[in-house]
Amino acid sequence: MPGSLDGTETPEGFKSGFACFVGRPNAGKSTLTNALVGTKIAIASAKPQTTRHAIRGIVNRPDAQLVLIDTPGLHRPRTLLGERLNDVVRATWSEVDTVGVCLPADQKIGPGDTYLVGELAKLPRVPALVAVATKSDLVGPTRMAQHLMAIQALEETLGITWTHIVPVSSVTDDQLDVLADTLVSLLPDGPPLYPGGEVTDEPEETLVAELIRESVLETVRDELPHSITVAIEEMGLREGRPADKPLLDVYASMIVERDSQKGIIIGHRGERLRDIGEKSRRQIEALLGTPVYLDLRIKVLKEWQRNPKHLNRLGF
Structure with a gap:
């Protein structure tokens, strides 16, 4: 039997690999990722292009060990940031073993889905495709049957x-265990x-920055979703405590x-x-299990989404 990373024996028939979810905005991708992982590692929002990493x-x-990659949504880019996010998406698609296509049951399949x-x-190597009819709790059996038939029709x-x-x-x-078993298979x-x-290989600083950005998106609603990003300047346990x-x-x-x-x-x-x-602060404390002192500042970086120097410095 092969050994694992911690030196223990890996059981016969053990599986490991990568999957990602795709879908249009608010299709339930990040929520599904968090639910399967069992803890919050990806921020969820109804805003398009909420996910940036x-x-x-x-x-x-x-x-098995199933690694779920929560990616930005593929979209028509209007900025250099948008172009770079699309590059991240396509690179991820070409590397995963399987892709779950999220198609919300409470919405008709539209041009965004078919695109x-x-x-x-069109990928040179198409990963195994799983259709995931999300938000099944929002519809009755008749609507769900119609939705599943529409999903099936996409094959042809x-x-x-x-x-x-x-x-x-x-x-x-509902059926999260079935989906996990399906992806693992x-x-x-x-x-x-x-x-x-x-549960994630993300640095804590990245997760904390994302939680702050989620709080901003929830609070300001529609006023500046794409213009905001968050940078952690410093983070560490206070000495002398x-x-x-x-x-x-x-x-x-x-x-x-x-x-x-x-x-x-x-x-x-x-x-x-x-x-x-x-x-x-509440979200960060829940994530890390430690009381937090949070110092929040606001900085202006003119047109940062279009400036290669700013994007590089911000990690995009």
Whole structure:
């Protein structure tokens, strides 16, 4: 039997590999990733292009290790950032063993869905395709039957083959175990790719920055979703604290493109900024299990989404 990363024996028939979910905005990709991993590693929002990094979530099982990659959505880019995000998506597609195409049961299959699946079909090596009918809790049996027939019809329309079609609900946990088993069945045999017990390979700073950005998106609604990014300037346990009373200091900058956007984040008498800080701090404490002191600043970087120098510095 082959050995694993921690020196233990890997069981016979153990599987390991990569999967990702694709779908249009608000199709349930990030929520599904979090539900399968069992903890929050990807921020979820109804806004298009909320996800900006390929974040890996690790599902550890006795028989397999499934690595889920939460990717940005493929879209028509309007900025250099958009072009780079699309590059991340296509690179991920070419590397995974299987792709779950999220098609929400409460919405009709539209041009955005057919475009996505058509792009997958053009890959030099097409991964195993699983159709995932998300949000099954929002529809009745008749609507679900119609939806599954429409999904099936995509095979002929687009010249693809679904290995499986699985209706799921992340909200009610309906059929999540079936989806996990399905994805695992499509992985190659092999030892674990990451040490057991890990749920992500993302640095804590990246996860914290994403939680802050999610709080901003929730608070400002439609006013500046694409213009905001978050950089962690400094993060570490405060020195001199007793071991049983740790405090994590987080110094972060919310970066916008124009001076007028600072006012949007600050809000009337600073109410929005306080709300963002409170939401962010609660989320970070829940993620890391440590009390947090959060210092939030706002910086203006003119047209950062279009400036190669700014994008490189911000990690895009």
